[in-house]
Amino acid sequence: MPAITFQSPNPLLMIIDLQNAIDHPRWGVRNNPDAEAQISRLLNAWRERQLPILHVKHMSTVPGSTYQIGTPGNDFKTVAMPLPGEPILEKDTNSAFIRTDLDARLRSQGITDIVIVGVITNNSVEATARMSGNLGYRTFVVSDATFTFNKVDFGGHERSAEEVHLMSLANMDGEYATVLDTAAVMQRLAG
Incomplete structure (x- = not known):
């Protein structure tokens, strides 16, 4: 893997939808059980270095959603x-750039590099990473600090969470983002 370089001294850590909602049994089987530990590790590293952090919170108005406003699922996970x-x-759709002032916030702060962690890999993470790349940000998605769930494909076959995760990462890597792991990010921050 080539060396990771940030174009700016202030890469943003964006934590997407890491809320209690994601622990509801309705989501089913997930992959990457250590994702929260990796997110915590990155979050602590960003805080120690006083780098910019953005917590993205999904605010669902859909009745019965595990992310519904006013329910315990809407609260951030402790980690x-x-x-x-x-x-x-706060956002109400999959991409953090839709119906928000995110692009304006980032440009006003001179942020050019975005490191994305959180959930769901093939939903809000991928939607946000694609838009981030399309808007010209250097976007990094952290493979072991994201996770997803089993999903039935269009042909009716159930795919494991790991298969769904890896395909989503493949969709993003190269065209919209650079996919890397926590160790690579930490190595870059230490350099």
Whole structure:
């Protein structure tokens, strides 16, 4: 893997939809059980270096959604609870760029590099990463700090969460983002 370089001294860590909702049994079988530990590791590294962090929060108005506003599922998971002063971006669709001021926020802060972690790999992570890349940001998706769930494909076959995850990462890598793991990011931050 080529060396990871950030174009700017202030790469943004974007944590997508890491809320209690994702632990509901309705989601089914997931992959990458250590994702939260990797997210916590990255979050601590960003905080120690006083780099920009953005907590993205899904605000569902759909009745019965595990992310529905006003339910315990809408709360951030403890492992990625924002500290006072850390910005939160609320969204109501899969991409963090749709119907939000995200692009304006990033441009006003001079942010050119975005490191994405969180859930769901093939939903909000991929939608946000694709738009980020299309808007000209250097986008990095952290493979072991994201996860997804089993899914039935268009042919009616159930695909494992790991298969869905790997295909989503393949969709993003190269065209929209650079996919890497936590160790590679940590190595770059230490350099």
